[in-house]
Amino acid sequence: MIKILVDCFGGDHCPEAPVSGAIAALEKNPDLHLLLTGDENLLKKELEGKHYDSSRLEIIHAPEVIGCDEKPTDAVRLKRNSSMMKAIIMLRDCDDIAGMVSTGSTGALVTGALVRLGRIPGIIRPAFCPILPTMDGSLVGICDSGANVEVTPAHLRQFAIMASLYMSNVYGVNSPRVALLNVGKEAEKGDELRQETYKLLQETPSVNFVGNMESRDLLSGNYHVIVADGFSGNVLVKTTEGTALQLLKKLKTDIYSRTVYKLGALLMKKMFQEEKEFMNYQNYGGSVLLGTSKVVVKGHGSSKASAVEKCIEQAYRMQLSGLSEKIESEIARYEHYED
């Protein structure tokens, strides 16, 4: 039995989305056991009339909610009875719980996980790794995408190792092609951080390093892992999502501007729905935090039930694949790291 906590408050569609997502995940995975954190009365009400295996679903009462505007350090320190912090603390204290999923405040989740959970032995800094779909139908993971705005080459090498293991173990990518986000393809491009990281990645047998990537090639399908500092990685991911969303919105507005376009769009309805689904980040699960001692998956704040379900599946597959142990043993190969 794999036990996973689901933080049911803090996202835009709470508690409906986490509760329905949890029920759907339970149905698909008979060896999954979920613990929902949040206000007991509200959760009970939400579960009313729904069908699920009650022997594999528990409610953990945690009446407080962390808002998106709250200062992460304050939230971690003062809101121990919040649905998120309660989950983090239980995850730390209970050996039989494998991981947690949350759609709440990213800052509070990262801070809480780092402070309370600790890291996989050898890992200097945990990092976020969201997944995007590429144009050839494959997936690309971007690590880090925001947990660390300031990094060293040693950090970036660890991000490369962790994200490679994640893509191969959880998504079945064989020898993932890893690239370093840079302003040009040549080895000497970028600042000192990029130049040194380039050399370090070349000397890292655990990583199938294929060189620098310019950001316009992210969706090309040529890469499975992009290594980046948390600042530019965040820009990379959010710009991609933002551009796709804005363009779809523009297409929609333009279609409605003329009857003949509406007619054309009617013929293409199925295709447009597929495009929309393709670009919908909710279909690709959440952003996993790699390097913490236990599994942490962060879903978008706007996650609906199916997105939460995918986050739970991710946590489940991460645990099932023994990812943490594999990261630990691979990192141990590189003893001489600097912090």
Next chain:
Amino acid sequence: MIKILVDCFGGDHCPEAPVSGAIAALEKNPDLHLLLTGDENLLKKELEGKHYDSSRLEIIHAPEVIGCDEKPTDAVRLKRNSSMMKAIIMLRDCDDIAGMVSTGSTGALVTGALVRLGRIPGIIRPAFCPILPTMDGSLVGICDSGANVEVTPAHLRQFAIMASLYMSNVYGVNSPRVALLNVGKEAEKGDELRQETYKLLQETPSVNFVGNMESRDLLSGNYHVIVADGFSGNVLVKTTEGTALQLLKKLKTDIYSRTVYKLGALLMKKMFQEEKEFMNYQNYGGSVLLGTSKVVVKGHGSSKASAVEKCIEQAYRMQLSGLSEKIESEIARYEHYED
């Protein structure tokens, strides 16, 4: 008469694109005089049979070409007879020449311009400012987008001032809304560079600073100038272009996959053409280098004639608006800057 140099070699469609672009620009602007640099024989051959006012078009013989893979410092030092370096040197030496346009190597152009042209008095570092179209039909300038991968808050403040003046003087934007690229909207987000820059921009009356911008909002139309270090600014611009291009490509492939989609697309042909034009960066001119003593416009390497024409128009409008003088007098208001 406004004199502008056009580097006719180094881009993908050379010399056809620069030569045709130059002729088109001459036709539209009777007080424009162009000097084309490059191999005299090749340029003469390209001009053969074309109609243009030969009293306003000169050829400057420069037989060498700088390749995209050449090391910028070597190119600047060793290729003085290249079409690009010849243009830079003439621009420096001739008081009556206002600016230059090139579609050649970005690295060589930046290095050459910084080494040979010098800066507007008071400017610490020149910076690139490309323009992107937003979803509400306005434009947004991103400064810096790659000339400086390492910067200080003082640099970023100057980028904000220069880009604001550029957007208001060349594109007629009234009191441009300036935002700082960051990983979140709140003032305390990001690293020390971002936090200090935020404070500095708040204390800068020359700039209509509206706060941090998350990269997913770039195309929203809410901002006219985005201030960024050259690394993340480069990621911002190239990710936007890359995502738009990849999505258009995907749409096209999907349309061709079924007859009914092809039929629908036929009804929407005009709309799709407009979308394509809207997303075609060639329609928005080049990336201008702000802060050099003379006007420098860098067109995409893939620029066709109309894109080169737009770059020439940009250089022309920059000179006509007296942008350099305005930058100099505005920068002088802030005496206490650190390098």
